[in-house]
Amino acid sequence: MQSKVDVAVMIGSAVPSNLRAMGQSVCWVVLLNGERRGTAFASRNEAQECKAAWLAQLSAAQQGSLH
Template sequence: MQSKVDVAVMIGSGVPASLRALGRRVCWVVLLNGEPKGTAFSSRDEAEECKAAWLAQLNAEKPDSLH
């Protein structure tokens, strides 16, 4: 099964209280097969870095295909 990793934006009440307390009204989360993984990020760049790490980990776990 191939896993899907995405970055999603959360706005308003979807933003965790800790970020809202800092004045943030938007955040980004990494989704693995539609499920949030890790924490909410205050920048898209941070979320994209996390996404890249997930993809690298998933690719490392894949068994080598037989030729």
């Protein structure tokens, strides 16, 4: 099964309270097959790095299952 990894933006009241307390009104999250994985990120770049790590992990797991 092919997994889908996305980065989604959350705005306003959807932003976790700890980030709102720091003045953030927007954050980014990583979705794996439509389900949130891990924490909310204050920057899109951080979320993109997490996405890349998920893709690498999934690729390695897939490669391992082929051998």
